[in-house]
Amino acid sequence: EDIVISGVAFRRSEAKITIRNVNDEPGVAAKLFTALAKKHIQVDMIIQNETLNQRNDIGFTVSGADSAKALEVCEALKAELGGSEVVCDRNVAKVSAVGVGMQTHVDVAATMFRALSEAGVNILSITTSEIKITVLIAEEQVDRAVQTIHDAFELSKTA
Amino acid sequence: EDIVISGVAFRRSEAKITIRNVNDEPGVAAKLFTALAKKHIQVDMIIQNETLNQRNDIGFTVSGADSAKALEVCEALKAELGGSEVVCDRNVAKVSAVGVGMQTHVDVAATMFRALSEAGVNILSITTSEIKITVLIAEEQVDRAVQTIHDAFELSKTA
Numbered sequence A, B: 001e002d003i004v005i006s007g008v009a010f011r012r013s014e015a016k017i018t019i020r021n022v023n024d025e026p027g028v029a030a031k032l033f034t035a036l037a038k039k040h041i042q043v044d045m046i047i048q049n050e051t052l053n054q055r056n057d058i059g060f061t062v063s064g065a066d067s068a069k070a071l072e073v074c075e076a077l078k079a080e081l082g083g084s085e086v087v088c089d090r091n092v093a094k095v096s097a098v099g100v101g102m103q104t105h106v107d108v109a110a111t112m113f114r115a116l117s118e119a120g121v122n123i124l125s126i127t128t129s130e131i132k133i134t135v136l137i138a139e140e141q142v143d144r145a146v147q148t149i150h151d152a153f154e155l156s157k158t159a
């Protein structure tokens, strides 16, 4: 199945917030997102990876404008969720390679990650969907990242 | 914007593989996915969350059939990537709430996570896209999870 990358999307100035080492048991994620929803905090990405000793980190991104409110919610809930600390990176950008036929992610991922590496861009977080591979990177590297991914997939220069 | 959940999608028998504590520097993700691509291992989800002391965990899912080959690649690369261990959970299932208007994820997330919690389903991993919220859970809980999410979003019973 040919991979057709149709474009590179990005969003500047997001904030990534992570509560580290929450209890890995039913109800923890529900409590956190119910509290964020009550405060009408618009969450963009939600990321949870791998458990260790029945604990896990839950991360999410919000607009820069919502980051202070979201941090308050997390700090207030930290103890109840068993979390050890709340970390916030206010200067992240989201960059995605978008295409059809992504079922064969692995080639697209390898190409995209190699392009970022050659441009000296460190990948902070990764998520995927059927049509996208999305990375979080430092905001100041977003122009370089978009350009290098464009080049790697030989996308035309038209905006 | 009204949230319209149009359905619940799932995929049984995936395997989740994670390399823990790899060096958090450009090139690491590129090396891993280039090696997986060379062996034609079809990767589904890719998840990386939050760095700690310049190290990070990279996780991904493959079909049950590809898990042994993928594990070999990871074990062979572990030292070069600075990883401390490779973990594999062979009995995971992927469950997604799919809908439009997901820009307001937080309400959908809260509803979905509450439903899973009430059904006693532990969330192993989480990723999102503009139209989906996806969780990994233990394979034996997939029927219960799909049913409880259906009910929570009042989706009709038609299959």
Ligand SMILES: C[C@@H](O)[C@H](N)C(=O)O
Pocket: A022, A023, A024, A025, A026, A027, A028, A029, A030, A048, A056, A058, B121, B122, B123, B124
């Ligand atoms: C960590 C958190 O996701 C937990 N496993 C839950 O189900 O809520």
Ligand SMILES: C[C@@H](O)[C@H](N)C(=O)O
Pocket: A121, A122, A123, A124, B022, B023, B024, B025, B026, B027, B028, B029, B030, B048, B056, B058
């Ligand atoms: C951990 C890994 O993603 C690393 N940050 C990289 O850019 O490759």
